[in-house]
Amino acid sequence: MTRSAVSGFTEVATGEIAEIHTRFRHFRHDRTGAEAVFLLNADAVQTFSIAFRTYPTDSTGIAHVLEHCVLSGSRAYPIGRPFEELLKGSLQSYLNASTNPDFTIFPVASPHPQDFSNLVDVYLDAVFFPLLTEESFRREGWHQTADGSYQGVVLSELRGVYAASEYISAEQARRSLFRAGPYSHAHGGDPAQITDLTHAAMKHFHRRYYQPSNTLAAFSGVADIAGELRRLDRVFSQFERRPPPPLLTGSVISSRKIVTFGHSGGGPSCLALNWAFPRAKGRLAELAYDVLCEVVVGQPFAPLRRALIDGGYCTDIAEGRFLDDTAPPRLSVRLTGVDPERISDVERVTRETIEQVMRKGYGAQALAGAVNAVEFRCRDRGTWKRPHAVGLLQDLTKAWRLGRDPRLGLGFARELAEIRRQPAECFEAMMKTHLLDNPHFALVVLTPDGMPSKRARKVPSPPRPSNAARRKPQASTGIPHLTLQDLSPEPVALPLAREQVSGVxxxxxxxxxxxxxxxxxxxxxxxxxxxxxxxxxxxxxxxxxxxxxxxxxxxxxxxxxxxxxxxxxxxxxxxxxxxxxxxxxxxxxxxxxxxxxxxxxxxxxxxxxxxxxxxxxxxxxxxxxxxxxxxxxxxxxxxxxxxxxxxxxxxxxxxxxxxxxxxxxxxxxxxxxxxxxxxxxxxxxxxxxxxxxxxxxxxxxxxxxxxxxxxxxxxxxSLSEGDRAKSADTLPVSKRSEAFIVPGEANFVGMAFDTRNQPACTASFAVALRWLETGWLRQRIRDENGAYGVLCRGDAMSGISTFLSYRDPHILPTLDVFSAAGQQLAHGISKEDLTRAIIATIGALERPRSPPDCGLQTLTDWLAGWTTEHRNGFRAAVLATEPDDLEDAGNVLSSAATSAHIVILGGKEALAQVLAQRPHLVTLNDLPGN
Structure with a gap:
């Protein structure tokens, strides 16, 4: 080990990860043992994450509620909702947090150095010095309302996801393999148990796990290593070294297990076949597991996938791949559209298919395809939810949370080359050991028979927090924000070259x-x-x-x-x-x-x-x-x-x-x-x-x-010339407001404002919608009414704006808030709020994208005739937006609200109550096929 040039840290490892064009540097904090990793690469976006090992001991969702609450005010930023303030005036390209079965991670990213620094400062203060007030616990976790019902943001979120049989199937598939330990619980929370969580228990959980001795801080992109380590040292040095929580793995079931239960809402039956593997001894073994799962079931024509689908045992395989979200890792094969009469045959067919593969072999091409699939996942860790760099930090953290060298979660070239050289007998032996002869196996069956009844109990309403319960601020309360002068005077250029080949x-x-x-x-x-x-x-x-x-x-x-x-x-x-x-x-x-x-x-x-x-x-x-x-x-x-x-x-x-x-x-x-x-x-x-x-x-x-x-x-x-494209067909238009019945207790509410015939400035509309989404609507729909989220969507050309709430305990109050949005804008907003909304709008307009997403955006812009000149002009109009422009946008929205189009997906009882109060509001329909 060599002493770092930066006081407070020792460098413990360095090296190159050539296959992802990244240099790796690993540091350990001398005082607390906290770890810091830098992935140095050419990514123009700087990305940071801070992670903690978190081990729930029940299904109250304690780690999940805490994740929400730490972003609800901290020592240096004691305002109630700093996360929302960051959304309002940042160029952030990613700002989120996620609770996993055994760790919690808080990633942020921005292409602007000062903006990135602001985000990191707020997140560090949030996780280590949160206020954790009773008010934030009631809002984010749960509270009892005057009518005796329970509400809360996390409670609404979980009610929504638990209404989907596919989520329940995935959740039970994991939990079924473990008889004890963190993986045997619902880490996000079970709606039936969230109301068992107390404010005191959550604060104790924070003291136990959110400490530097149990921390990994990670950076990706171009980084000032010395400056970032000084920043971390200023925070970490306020703590003493403490024994980190012992590394926990799951206590795996010792013999075959069958779990059968029902789900509400109808729909097809689901079935999951689940195997727990031995803990992988290094990266080679981990990738070999991944390839094995691809060979057996992951690829489109993998033998088990085809045997189950073509044999009529299910309609599709929803999931069939190696999963490393638990320790030990596992394979989960989740079937949808299962024939109820043939459920008992699925396990037999699975064994017979694997035995047949072992006898006849699987072929070099099948192995090559499996290795290829794994390599592409390693090269491109981006998903529709997250950019590639956040995926890198997630995989880095997965290795760290098991006590391994963090970089072991990133490399793959040498290991996959070794796997390609393996003889067929190697994987046949793995099939026998890890699938056929593996006693750590669980079969999970869901049928649409209705969920078990929930416990009925009266919980006293928690007392409202007093002002004395809040910590006194020890620093400035101002969230750091960019100014308009911090923005680049020139728009972000998208490199594009055009060629013409035979008219194409x-x-x-x-x-x-x-x-x-x-x-x-x-x-x-x-x-x-x-x-x-x-x-x-x-x-x-x-x-x-x-x-x-x-x-x-x-x-x-x-x-x-x-x-x-x-x-x-x-x-x-x-x-x-x-x-x-x-x-x-x-x-x-x-x-x-x-x-x-x-x-x-x-x-x-x-x-x-x-x-x-x-x-x-x-x-x-x-x-x-x-x-x-x-x-x-x-x-x-x-x-x-x-x-x-x-x-x-x-x-x-x-x-x-x-x-x-x-x-x-x-x-x-x-x-x-x-x-x-x-x-x-x-x-x-x-x-x-x-x-x-x-x-x-x-x-x-x-x-x-x-x-x-x-x-x-x-x-x-090679293509025929074909006919020239004719004029577009007229699309069917549904102007009726309508509602569809879906299972569960959560609702999804949408309202569309048609401003195509209004003399509104599209740029000012974009700024107005951004202000509404990150400010007033978020406060009214999410923070006050307990919905999991709210969105405003509009684009520069369509003239249609949509307001959407999801996993919402309410319907009519949400529609009323949507309808009043224009009035709120017309009242005017402060110059400071306008500046923040403009910056956030520019951030969304110029958000860095992954290569395929960038290509898609540029292609669709080209198809729509949205040129560089249009984009530059729109950017200039956004920057020139004045308060009066937002007032005008508010008047246009208010006018459009009188003929707004409404669509609701809601529970049967909730929709019945809506129609009882407003009989002609919507036409009630079943989902197609019901």
Whole structure:
């Protein structure tokens, strides 16, 4: 070990992680033992996280409620809601926290150095010196209302997620493998037990776990190491070294176990097969587990996946991969759409399939595809929820929380090369040991029989906190904010080069991609009759064979030579008063050296794919129905947004409730006239795949543009010229306010304001919506009324603004708040609040994105005609927004509120109460297929 140049820390390790182009430096705090890790790379965004090992001993959600409460005021920032203040005036590209089964992590990120410094200061003070008032506990955790009901933000969140059978299945799949320890409890909290949590217990939990001796601070990007270590030392040195909590692992069940229970709300049965593996001895063993799970069940044509789906035991596999969220790690195979009559056969078929694989082998191509899938997850740790750098810090923390060298969670190249050299017998032995002969196995079955009744008990209402209960502030109460002068005078430039090949635009985005190349093919759908059928066609097309390859062979080739393909319909808005400009988007990625193979595969799929026969089509449509229905509760606010915007784009037809209705209708067509149904898909294929509808977008590093352009040209000339796109079809518009019954106690409320015919400035509207979302609406809907979240959505061109609440205990009070938003704006806001809203709007407009997300944004902007000049002009208009502009926006919203469109997803009893009070507010409907 070498002494660091910075007082207070000793450097304990350093090195390179070449496969992610990162230098690693690891420090330990001399006084407390706290650890600090720096991942030094070229990422323009600075990212920070601070994490603590946290071990719940029950299912009250103690770690989860604490995570919320520490962000509700601290010693240096004793205001009630510093987290909201950060949202109001920051350029943050990520600002969140998450509670995991055995650790809690608080990540923040920003492309602006001063903004990043502000965020880190507030988060450090929040986690180590929180006020933890009774008021914040009642708001974020739970409290009893005057009518005897229970409310709270976390309680609302968990009521919402527990209404989804898929969440319950995943939760019980984990807990079923452990008879004791942190993993045997609901770390997020069980709604039936959250009200057992006390304020005193939460404060004790904080003292036990939120201490530097139990801390990992981590940075990614370009960092001033000396400065950051001095900052950490100023905080850590206020504590003495304490024995950190002992590392806990789960006490695994010792023999086979079956868990059967019911869930409310109807829907298909679910089943989960679960195995606990031995603790991985190093990174090689951990990645070998991951590859094993991909070989057996993870890949699209993995033997167990196909045996269960093709054999009719389930409609789809919701999850089938290695999971390292517990110690020891595990494999969970969760089946949806299970045939209740065949549940007892699933375990037998699973064993027989694995035994057959061991006898016959799995093939070099299957292993190559499995290793490839694992490598892509390691190279690109971003998800739709989080950027790549946050994924890096999450994986770093996973290794640290087990007492391992943190960098062991990041490397992969040497280990995967070793796995590729392993003989087949190695994985066959692992199948026998870890699957067939593994006694640590649990079978979890959920059937729609209704949940067990909840405990009925009267809990005295906690006393309201007095002012004396609050700590006295020891520093300034002001949250640090940027000023307009801190912003760059020039907008962020998106590197884009345009080429034209045989009339087809080819867009090149040059940026670091960590060795990957991303290719997007966008086909114009103007003149295509039904977007719902296009969305189904896209998903079926990806699972089809070609004239020279079976569907299985094509899937194996895709898995071996690419990082996967996906297909979706995008509907960029053309402008106020204009319809949808829908495009079918085929997205693909590959290692840069495999880009030629990727283009070959795309060419084969576009020219030679064959639509499956009706029996297979029926299975694919049933699987699509199950997939979509499973998303309704977890993403209910997205379904609301699509429904509310249905009058200006086609997204509701391609991934919303209209699409779900279409799928059920298509099922009936398949039964009545299967040839007609298949013919419709074949007609679409001929109409869409042509040059005149195509735009290509390629995201890659600076090298290889000439070769990529040549590959793109070969693909283009292989397509027929096709017909020119015709004018867009008129989309069906639902102007009725409506409500749909969903299971559970949480509601999801949406209201759309149509301002397309109002003389409103779109830039000032964006600022107004940002102020409402991060300020007044958040306070009224979340903090006062207990909803888990609230969103305002509007874009620069559509003229439609949507207000959405999710996991909300209320309906009518929320609608009343939405309706009053314009009046609140019209009252005027302070100059300081306006400045913060402008900065936050610029932050959202110029938020750094991952390579595929950046490529998608640039592509959709190009398709919609949203040029660099438009973007720069919009930015300038945002910066020039004045208080009077927001007052005008408020008057426009108030005018639009009189004819606002309402959509609600709510519980049956809650909707009945709404209609009893306002009988003509909405039309009540069942979800399609119910």
């Amino acid at each position: 635009p080819v867009l090149f985005h040059h940026r670091p991609t960590n060795g990957l190349t991303y290719v997007d093919l966008a086909f114009d759908l103007q003149g295509i009759a039904q977007l719902s059928c296009v969305a189904l066609f896209g998903r079926i097309w990806l699972q089809s064979g070609t004239t020279c390859r079976s569907a299985q062979d094509m899937a194996l080739r895709i898995g071996t030579e690419t990082g996967g393909l996906s297909c979706q319909v995008v509907c960029p808005t053309m402008g106020k008063g204009q319809g949808a400009a829908a495009h079918l988007l085929l997205r693909a990625r590959a290692l840069t050296q495999q880009a030629p193979c990727l283009f070959d595969i795309l060419g084969e799929l576009l020219s030679e794919v064959e639509i499956p026969e009706p029996p297979q089509l029926a299975k694919l449509v049933a699987s699509e129905i199950i997939r979509l229905r499973a998303q309704i509760l977890p993403k209910a606010h997205e379904f609301l947004d699509r429904r509310l915007r249905a009058q200006i784009n086609g997204a509701e037809q391609t991934d919303g409730l209209n699409y779900l209705q279409f799928l059920h209708d298509f099922q009936r067509v398949l039964r009545r006239d299967p040839d007609q149904a298949r013919q419709r898909l074949e007609d679409l294929q001929r109409a869409i795949w042509c040059r005149k509808r195509l735009v290509i977008s390629i995201i890659h590093d600076q090298s290889g543009s000439t070769d990529l352009l040549r590959r793109a040209e070969r693909l283009i000339v």
